[in-house]
Amino acid sequence: MTVRVNGKVVTPSGVIRQGCIEVRGDTISAVAEYPSVRDGHWIVPGFVDIHTHGGGGHTFTTGDAGQARAAAAFHLRHGTTSLLASLVSAPFELMRSATTAFAPLVREGVLAGIHFEGPYLSAARCGAQNPEFLRDPSTDELAELIKLGDGTVRMVTIAPERAGALEAIGLLTGHGVVAAVGHTDATYEQTCAAVSAGASVGTHLFNGMRAVHHREPGPVVALLTAPNVVCELVADGVHLHEGTLTFAASTAGPERCALITDAMAAAGMPDGDYELGGQAVTVADGVARLARDGAIAGSTLTMDVALRNAVAAGIPVPDAVRMVATTPALAVGLGGQVGALQAGLRADLVVLDDDLEIVRVMRAGSWVE
Structure with missing residues (x-):
């Protein structure tokens, strides 16, 4: 199963303003620009x-x-x-x-x-x-x-x-x-x-x-x-x-x-x-x-x-x-x-709103309740 998380993706090399994290299983499979994204949430590494x-x-x-x-x-x-x-x-x-x-x-x-x-x-x-x-x-x-x-x-x-x-x-x-x-x-x-x-x-x-x-x-x-x-x-x-x-x-x-x-x-x-x-x-x-x-x-x-x-x-x-x-x-x-949003690392990420308050947390590809 593939999960995609869209938003302002913070990577080690900078911010992808219209970005997408693709997760397969417990691993990040891809990090890419996704021009159609309109979700303004920050996506940062766990x-x-x-x-x-x-x-x-x-x-x-x-x-x-x-x-x-x-x-x-x-x-x-x-x-x-x-x-x-x-x-x-x-x-x-x-x-x-x-x-x-x-x-x-x-x-x-x-x-x-x-x-x-x-x-x-x-x-x-x-x-x-x-x-x-x-x-x-x-x-x-x-x-x-x-x-x-x-x-x-x-x-x-x-x-x-x-x-x-x-x-x-x-x-x-x-x-x-x-x-x-x-x-x-x-x-x-x-x-x-x-x-x-x-x-x-x-x-x-x-x-x-x-x-x-x-x-x-x-x-x-x-x-x-x-x-x-x-x-x-x-x-x-x-x-x-x-x-x-x-x-x-x-x-x-x-x-x-x-x-x-x-x-x-x-x-x-x-x-x-x-x-x-x-x-x-x-x-x-x-x-x-x-x-x-x-x-x-x-x-x-x-x-x-x-x-x-x-x-x-x-x-x-x-x-x-x-x-x-x-x-x-x-x-x-x-x-x-x-520690980073890049392909091959464990799918740990945090979704933050514009006030940097937590919206959702993912660890090893699963959302935390």
Whole structure:
């Protein structure tokens, strides 16, 4: 059966104003101009969120498969057709059990992999990470997780100034796992050393990092200017001022900026009390903060809102679409499967109205209810 979706098609090379996506089975079979099209809807690739901790009242951080399935379903309704389940700093036993629990979901396609945000992070820049679980990187732990997951572990965030960090980055990249730099008090030089060792993602740039100083540019400048590093940006208006968002996007370009949600369970839920990594979180006016010290504790963002926020800040629609789909997919090795509207890729797409509100979502050739 062939399905055709018509509208303003956003492709990696630009917008086809009168376009058509042809879908056969679960795959895009053709993308073409279709002069008779009069439907004004935007057709964009399914969003790819490489950093999210949960949503819809459900969390990835406990390693529970049922919770993970429900959180992924919540984000799917908001256009996220591929996502990494991000865990926070935790004992190794939980990292092991989560890897085992999530591996079947990765094979099934519910998840695109696991992102371990910690525990190999800086105590000085831990943010909402639980300081009780922070420790130096362990190549033994990582090797065991990689073997246990058999392709499930896709990204690990590390603070490069911790003892053993460069060895850990080498191990990760040698096994095809993305090494990210984040929650770090590293100097510019230490960050550059991590990039030279193979680190290729900056975890929520600016947040959980030593601040920029004109005599010590720190990790932000090192990551923003490294040609092979993709910088995550949280476009929720809380993590970043819109001027900072547009500065980063214009400096690195949409091909090196990935919008993420960093969402926790409270995304899509009422204000109230929640939990993240064993720590109490209070959500007020949609902003999640640790109860103990007020640190930002993830977000309540969804990718469709991130896209609208980026466009409202002045980023052109085609660039913003690249930042929510194509760039993150390439950053974690999924670019050959998803992230763009082009023939041969999985038929993941989002139909948006002129206000960039979601009309319909398709994943693997099927419309989402």
